[in-house]
Amino acid sequence: MLAVTAFGSLMTLITVALDDIGADLGASRVTMTWAITGLMLTMAVATPTAGTLGDVHGHRKILLIGLIGGAVSTLLCGLAWNAASLIGFRVLFGLFGACVNPNAVSLMMHAYGPERRATAVGWFQFAVTGAPTIGLVAGGPLIDAAGWRVVFFAFAGVSLVAFAVGLPFLRPIPRQEGRQLDIKGAVTLASGVLAVLLAITEVLRGPGLLLVTYLLAASIAFTLFVHIERTVAAPMLKLDYFRRRNFTMPLLSAAAMQFAYMGGFVITPALLSRRYGWATGAIALLMMPRPGAFSIASLAGGWLPHRIGFRWPVVLGTIFMSASMILFAFAAPTSGALGITLIVGGLVLSGVASGVSQPAIATLAVNSVDEGDIGIANGMNQQMTFVGIVAGIQTMNVLVGDSDASGRFVSTYLVGLGAALIGLVAAWRIKG
Numbered sequence: 001m002l003a004v005t006a007f008g009s010l011m012t013l014i015t016v017a018l019d020d021i022g023a024d025l026g027a028s029r030v031t032m033t034w035a036i037t038g039l040m041l042t043m044a045v046a047t048p049t050a051g052t053l054g055d056v057h058g059h060r061k062i063l064l065i066g067l068i069g070g071a072v073s074t075l076l077c078g079l080a081w082n083a084a085s086l087i088g089f090r091v092l093f094g095l096f097g098a099c100v101n102p103n104a105v106s107l108m109m110h111a112y113g114p115e116r117r118a119t120a121v122g123w124f125q126f127a128v129t130g131a132p133t134i135g136l137v138a139g140g141p142l143i144d145a146a147g148w149r150v151v152f153f154a155f156a157g158v159s160l161v162a163f164a165v166g167l168p169f170l171r172p173i174p175r176q177e178g179r180q181l182d183i184k185g186a187v188t189l190a191s192g193v194l195a196v197l198l199a200i201t202e203v204l205r206g207p208g209l210l211l212v213t214y215l216l217a218a219s220i221a222f223t224l225f226v227h228i229e230r231t232v233a234a235p236m237l238k239l240d241y242f243r244r245r246n247f248t249m250p251l252l253s254a255a256a257m258q259f260a261y262m263g264g265f266v267i268t269p270a271l272l273s274r275r276y277g278w279a280t281g282a283i284a285l286l287m288m289p290r291p292g293a294f295s296i297a298s299l300a301g302g303w304l305p306h307r308i309g310f311r312w313p314v315v316l317g318t319i320f321m322s323a324s325m326i327l328f329a330f331a332a333p334t335s336g337a338l339g340i341t342l343i344v345g346g347l348v349l350s351g352v353a354s355g356v357s358q359p360a361i362a363t364l365a366v367n368s369v370d371e372g373d374i375g376i377a378n379g380m381n382q383q384m385t386f387v388g389i390v391a392g393i394q395t396m397n398v399l400v401g402d403s404d405a406s407g408r409f410v411s412t413y414l415v416g417l418g419a420a421l422i423g424l425v426a427a428w429r430i431k432g
Helices: 005-016 018-025 034-057 059-078 083-112 114-146 149-169 183-203 209-231 239-243 245-274 280-286 289-303 311-331 336-367 371-400 406-428
Strands: none
Touching (some): 018 245, 034 083, 114 149, 114 280, 114 336, 183 209, 245 280, 336 371, 371 406
């Protein structure tokens, strides 16, 4: 839980401080968005491989490597001299973050046992989202007072503390002895996902040679991945898992919800800044309800599947996410107390939506695979989550751009609503 604290806190703080960081480094908001998107892109590509590395070489070892590497790369972010260097160090942090998350949740699942996996994921999500609440309280005013760099230095220290505690106290869990890492499968899957995400960032600019190139590269990479997984003795991911509805549908629902969740969260600070005239510190404090609601709802999300089954928490999550996009859309042309009330309501609903649904989604994916593939199942779940995040951030941020027109914000939130409704359709198809 301590290991994932720095990741969640930094993500939230950087989101609300993008304009300040861009002004300091002489870059536009669209450029600085890559400090978030680049990290998420990297994690989307690398997380399944990192989860498989845990299955093969031990989840404890890969987690500790991720922690020490994450501390160093976070420190480097604080020393960045321009937008390109910050984005590059954030991408490096994404590689090590990919080592932390799937292996952290795998260790927690093992600690709780197969019957209480949803509870373990609930506590994992509580850590991921609870820390940003504290980070926003301290970090927002700290950015206003001392600048954005000091936040990176502080959370590099958090990662070092987690490493220092984990090294003597974390115990190894069973791994697949003698299993060979499917390097070809890992490379082709990563290449395909990367090409798809780059295509998403390009499609918003209109048809062009780059878009065609990315789509062609994705098609070739995924074709090779399928061929490799069908022929190697120890595939990275058994393709039969995708025929299992309770593996595929939760992952699709997770991606759709995260499209709306992070896309909406990235443009809401812009709404508050451009149309409401709020400063960064005030925006950071106002954003607290989202991670706070996510954190508290995660504990309920870990409890609900054992009472009402695994399908209904995911269905409820997609309904809440849809409602949050509607509230945001109504807030865009509004002002004053009513508008702020609608925004806070949307933040709470989107936090509850993710908190309630994520433990059930992660547990459904893990319960659908063989016991030795827990790491790759957690990796695939987080990969689809990051795919949704990257697509949502890029799509909704580009749609809003630098405009302060309420109509642009309304139409962008409605795109998020469409994604949430796709998640609802997928959630409805989950069995049980």
